[in-house]
Structures are given as C-alpha cells and as structure tokens.
Amino acid sequence: MAVPPGRGAVAVMGHVHMLGGTAAWLAACTVTAPTVGVLTAGAAVATGAALLNDIDHEHSIARSILGPITVGLSWLVRTGCGGQRRITHCLLGTFLFSAGIAGAASYWHWPSWVVVALLTGWTSHIALDMCTKQGCPLLWPLSMDRFGLPRDVAITTGGKHDDHGKRGGSKALTAEHLLVVPALLTVAVIAVYMLASGIRP
Ligand SMILES: [Zn+2]
Numbered sequence: 344m345a346v347p348p349g350r351g352a353v354a355v356m357g358h359v360h361m362l363g364g365t366a367a368w369l370a371a372c373t374v375t376a377p378t379v380g381v382l383t384a385g386a387a388v389a390t391g392a393a394l395l396n397d398i399d400h401e402h403s404i405a406r407s408i409l410g411p412i413t414v415g416l417s418w419l420v421r422t423g424c425g426g427q428r429r430i431t432h433c434l435l436g437t438f439l440f441s442a443g444i445a446g447a448a449s450y451w452h453w454p455s456w457v458v459v460a461l462l463t464g465w466t467s468h469i470a471l472d473m474c475t476k477q478g479c480p481l482l483w484p485l486s487m488d489r490f491g492l493p494r495d496v497a498i499t500t501g502g503k504h505d506d507h508g509k510r511g512g513s514k515a516l517t518a519e520h521l522l523v524v525p526a527l528l529t530v531a532v533i534a535v536y537m538l539a540s541g542i543r544p
Contacts, residue, residue: 354472355500357394357404364393366527367467369534373544385460392464396431433483475500
C-alpha cells in the first residue's frame with residue numbers, strides 16, 4: 344500500500360542490510376545448492392550489493408566506502424534524481440541495475456552466480472526498506488508514493504544515519520534490532536542447516 348513520503352532518513356541501517364543480503368543469498372542457495380566456493384563468494388557479493396541502494400544517502404556506508412569516488416557518485420545520483428532514495432529504491436532503478444549487471448556479465452563473462460548474488464542483495468535491500476515506515480517509492484519517477492507495509496505494522500528503525508550515535512541519532516533498541524535482526528539470523532541459520540544437511544525445499 345502507499346504510505347506518506349519519508350523524510351529522507353536511511354530506512355534500515357547498513358549492517359542490517361548486509362545481514363539481509365547474506366540471509367537472502369543463503370535462502371536462495373537452498374534451492375540451487377551451489378558448491379561451497381560459490382556459496383561463500385556469493386554471500387560476500389550479496390552482502391556488499393545490499394548496501395548499494397543507499398549510495399545516494401549522505402550518511403550511508405556505500406557513500407563513504409571508496410572515498411571521493413563513491414562520494415562523487417553519491418552526489419551525482421542524488422542530484423540527478425532530485426533527492427535521495429528515489430532511483431535506487433524503485434522498479435525503474437531495479438530494471439536499470441539488472442540491465443547493467445546483465446550487460447557487464449555478458450561483456451566480462453561473469454559466472455551466473457555473480458549476477459544472481461548482485462540482484463539478490465539489491466532486491467533484499469528494497470524488500471527490507473518496504474518493511475519500514477518510510478517504505479519505497481516503487482513507481483518513481485511517476486509517483487513519490489511510498490509502498491510498503493501498513494504504517495501500524497511497519498517497523499520503526501534505528502535512526503537517520505548509518506553512523507547514528509556519533510551524529511546524534513537514536514541509540515534506542517527498535518523493532519529493527521528486536522525483530523528484523525533475529526528474523527534474518529533465523530533465516531540464515533535455517534538455510535545453513537538445510538544446506539549442511541542436504542535438505543531441499
Ligand atoms: Zn535504503
């Protein structure tokens with residue numbers, strides 16, 4: 344459902360998105376049952392990819408990870424889209440990201456698991472943000488309506504910044520820590536157990 348526009352905060356903290364990317368990749372692996380090498384390398388790729396959507400946020404991990412390069416890219420995306428959390432949190436952006444990944448994979452002959460891991464991380468980010476009160480503007484640039492869980496069910500998240508606590512954000516435990524993190528850990532543990540036991544869904 345559409346929810347009111349957010350105020351530009353990071354919807355879910357970066358470390359929670361990393362956990363989300365890992366859990367989503369492990370869950371996907373229970374279906375495909377890859378080798379241990381692909382399982383671990385894909386987990387690393389999906390974990391990192393889950394941070395990419397927040398590249399355009401002024402206080403995200405993705406913005407600062409490569410210094411001036413990602414700071415410049417962050418500014419470019421944010422300025423080009425007239426604000427943060429727009430093209431990186433919508434269906435159009437997901438289509439463009441997928442097309443870019445497919446093109447790169449074809450050009451550089453990436454194995455298919457790299458593509459799957461990148462897309463798993465990216466989409467897990469949007470799925471997690473849709474569980475928050477901020478939601479995601481899925482139909483941008485046609486509409487700035489935010490889509491996600493109803494506000495009385497959606498979770499409250501940790502703060503405005505990934506470095507909250509240093510910049511005055513809330514240190515209080517929120518549903519993000521009390522519900523989302525345990526839920527993601529549970530998914531990851533069950534997936535690892537299924538993979539180790541050879542159980543297929
Ligand atoms: Zn986000």
